[in-house]
Amino acid sequence: MSTINVGYIEGPSTASNKIYIKSGSVLDITNSPDGAASIDLSVDAGDITGGTLAAARLPVGTVINSELFTNNTRTAFVGSSGTAFWSVSYTKKLADSIILVTSNVLMWSNSSGACGVYVEIDGTKYYSSGYTYEPNTYGHLLIGLAEKQVSTSGTKTISLGWLSVTGSGEKPAQYWNYNASDDGRNQQAVSTIHVIEVTV
Numbered sequence: 001m002s003t004i005n006v007g008y009i010e011g012p013s014t015a016s017n018k019i020y021i022k023s024g025s026v027l028d029i030t031n032s033p034d035g036a037a038s039i040d041l042s043v044d045a046g047d048i049t050g051g052t053l054a055a056a057r058l059p060v061g062t063v064i065n066s067e068l069f070t071n072n073t074r075t076a077f078v079g080s081s082g083t084a085f086w087s088v089s090y091t092k093k094l095a096d097s098i099i100l101v102t103s104n105v106l107m108w109s110n111s112s113g114a115c116g117v118y119v120e121i122d123g124t125k126y127y128s129s130g131y132t133y134e135p136n137t138y139g140h141l142l143i144g145l146a147e148k149q150v151s152t153s154g155t156k157t158i159s160l161g162w163l164s165v166t167g168s169g170e171k172p173a174q175y176w177n178y179n180a181s182d183d184g185r186n187q188q189a190v191s192t193i194h195v196i197e198v199t200v
Contacts, residue, residue, distance in 0.1 A: 084161035105142040106189035108178035112170035119146040
């Protein structure tokens with residue numbers, strides 16, 4: 001049996017530098033006469049200099065993209081129960097990935113002690129939000145967390161809103177993104193929606 005000892009093997013440019021095993025032949029690294037061998041297929045950051053890595057090659061839970069939306073416009077909460085008061089558009093990179101959304105809304109002046117606040121992802125409402133409440137004219141905080149596995153890529157709408165079971169006119173507060181017009185000690189408040197896309 002012959003032995004070839006080389007540092008690397010390069011395929012011909014006419015075959016896009018690929019190396020093929022002839023039909024009917026088998027590359028057997030397990031039953032090598034001098035002991036089992038192995039092929040190192042590991043990839044490190046230095047091996048990737050461009051192009052796109054297929055999602056199937058990524059571990060579950062890999063972060064594909066992260067985008068932060070902000071809003072610093074002082075706005076009154078208006079409309080009936082069921083109203084989305086803030087909507088953003090996120091461009092989903094992959095099909096069949098998970099969208100994870102966290103939200104943080106800075107509100108001013110009490111209104112209703114309960115009204116069913118939600119995070120909505122691509123048409124599905126998640127009642128996993130909540131807000132602080134005290135019967136006073138000061139700051140309040142609305143926070144939310146939700147995720148959805150969406151089977152298509154492209155533009156997805158993410159909204160924050162409220163929907164009371166009774167359908168009545170409750171609302172979480174009077175304003176969001178308070179500023180010095182509400183209290184001279186205030187800076188301009190900034191509310192956020194953070195979207196993280198991960199593999200499944």
